[in-house]
Amino acid sequence: MRHDKDEVRPARAHALLFATILAFASLAFAYTSSGAQLAGAKDLPTADLAIVNARIYPAPDAVPIDHGTVLIHAGKITAVSGSSVRIPVGADTIDAGGAVVTAGFWNSHVHILAPTLLHAQDHSAEDISRELQTLFTRWGFTTVFDLASSLQNTNTLRERIRTGEVTGPRILTVGDPFFPAGGTPIYVRQFLQDNGFPSEEVALPATAAARARRQLEAGADGVKIFAGAIVGGDIGVLPMPLDIARAAVQEAHRAGKPAFAHPSDARGIEVAIESGVDVLTHTAPEMGPWNAELVARLRAHRMALVPTLTLFKVEMEKKRASAQEIEKTLGVAAQQVKIFSRSGGQILFGTDLGYIDVDDTTDEYRLMSRSLDWRQTLASLTTNPAQRFDGGGKSGRLTVGAVADLVVLEADPARDITGFAHVRCTIKDGRVIYRSRDMAPR
Numbered sequence: 001m002r003h004d005k006d007e008v009r010p011a012r013a014h015a016l017l018f019a020t021i022l023a024f025a026s027l028a029f030a031y032t033s034s035g036a037q038l039a040g041a042k043d044l045p046t047a048d049l050a051i052v053n054a055r056i057y058p059a060p061d062a063v064p065i066d067h068g069t070v071l072i073h074a075g076k077i078t079a080v081s082g083s084s085v086r087i088p089v090g091a092d093t094i095d096a097g098g099a100v101v102t103a104g105f106w107n108s109h110v111h112i113l114a115p116t117l118l119h120a121q122d123h124s125a126e127d128i129s130r131e132l133q134t135l136f137t138r139w140g141f142t143t144v145f146d147l148a149s150s151l152q153n154t155n156t157l158r159e160r161i162r163t164g165e166v167t168g169p170r171i172l173t174v175g176d177p178f179f180p181a182g183g184t185p186i187y188v189r190q191f192l193q194d195n196g197f198p199s200e201e202v203a204l205p206a207t208a209a210a211r212a213r214r215q216l217e218a219g220a221d222g223v224k225i226f227a228g229a230i231v232g233g234d235i236g237v238l239p240m241p242l243d244i245a246r247a248a249v250q251e252a253h254r255a256g257k258p259a260f261a262h263p264s265d266a267r268g269i270e271v272a273i274e275s276g277v278d279v280l281t282h283t284a285p286e287m288g289p290w291n292a293e294l295v296a297r298l299r300a301h302r303m304a305l306v307p308t309l310t311l312f313k314v315e316m317e318k319k320r321a322s323a324q325e326i327e328k329t330l331g332v333a334a335q336q337v338k339i340f341s342r343s344g345g346q347i348l349f350g351t352d353l354g355y356i357d358v359d360d361t362t363d364e365y366r367l368m369s370r371s372l373d374w375r376q377t378l379a380s381l382t383t384n385p386a387q388r389f390d391g392g393g394k395s396g397r398l399t400v401g402a403v404a405d406l407v408v409l410e411a412d413p414a415r416d417i418t419g420f421a422h423v424r425c426t427i428k429d430g431r432v433i434y435r436s437r438d439m440a441p442r
């Protein structure tokens with residue numbers, strides 16, 4: 001979650017945001033009814049699945065395979081080939097019709113906060129599955145990293161997905177975030193109160209360490225600190241004291257998990273660097289262009305960056321900024337992504353969906369294309385997050401032995417970057433979890 005430091009979000013605005021999400025969700029449902037099918041029990045993994053006649057991009061740096069076949073057995077990839085492959089008798093077959101097939105996408109910055117997901121025990125499996133499709137799987141996301149939500153609720157949701165009752169992506173989560181004392185961001189105060197969230201502020205290193213430990217033991221996959229919390233008023237951005245940031249980050253690292261930071265400004269980035277944070281959850285256009293010296297420090301600390309460019313556009317449009325002002329901000333963010341990436345920094349695709357209500361990823365790809373080519377963008381969706389969060393290896397690529405997470409695209413992103421947003425079919429663990437209507441298996 002983030003917000004521009006000078007914006008004050010009144011209590012009403014959050015209710016409005018969620019009303020908008022609801023309205024948007026019902027629109028999306030209308031689309032779902034006519035344009036797509038919700039994957040259900042009939043899609044439970046069969047022994048074998050074959051995707052034939054595909055243009056395969058096995059990995060961002062690999063040579064494409066035309067007229068290729070991907071074979072899947074029991075949730076794992078058993079063949080990726082351009083020559084003839086014997087398809088097992090009884091295998092489900094998907095004819096890609098020459099369409100592009102890549103590894104499943106990651107969205108490395110989302111929030112499990114949409115109304116249907118926020119009270120995961122109170123909604124039907126069908127409603128939750130539909131929401132997860134609208135938000136994530138229809139855009140090709142087989143894995144999402146939730147960067148602040150209620151850990152208890154997200155665990156409930158994950159359990160319903162794990163058992164197969166609910167159809168959705170793999171969800172990693174940091175659970176409840178860490179705010180500095182007096183640093184609950186102005187734009188979430190009312191929301192947290194309305195939903196009965198406990199205070200997430202920490203005043204002492206020992207308190208931060210204890211809660212981080214508790215959350216990690218309860219299943220959190222990392223910690224998220226607000227290294228710079230937007231509190232508004234005269235203070236603007238409140239940096240987290242370094243000893244508190246370090247305490248939380250160290251617990252994550254002790255558990256072998258990543259630490260994320262919401263930077264907001266230069267001081268927030270400083271706290272993130274000095275506390276050992278692994279991932280900056282946003283660019284920081286408010287602080288102006290990044291220079292080589294700052295980027296060298298970020299690189300020396302092996303930090304990754306999630307651009308969240310659409311977020312800045314949405315926030316500025318909300319403030320009725322002029323087209324020139326928006327363009328200027330997006331230009332600075334693009335500069336930060338470009339200089340960071342060019343110096344070898346790792347970019348992770350992420351949109352802050354759940355804070356913003358834009359589920360369509362088209363804008364993010366367009367904005368990223370100012371700084372990255374399509375292969376770098378594919379890496380931000382697949383191999384980069386797999387390396388960062390899943391130990392790398394075969395994860396994030398289409399190769400024999402890898403988990404069968406795949407996306408079939410309508411259009412080739414090598415020709416038009418927005419092809420990444422046109423998904424025909426999403427497969428997780430060898431199971432079809434989303435397909436557009438014209439992509440029914442035969």
Ligand SMILES: [Zn+2]
Nearest residue numbers: 001002352355
């Ligand atoms: Zn966020």
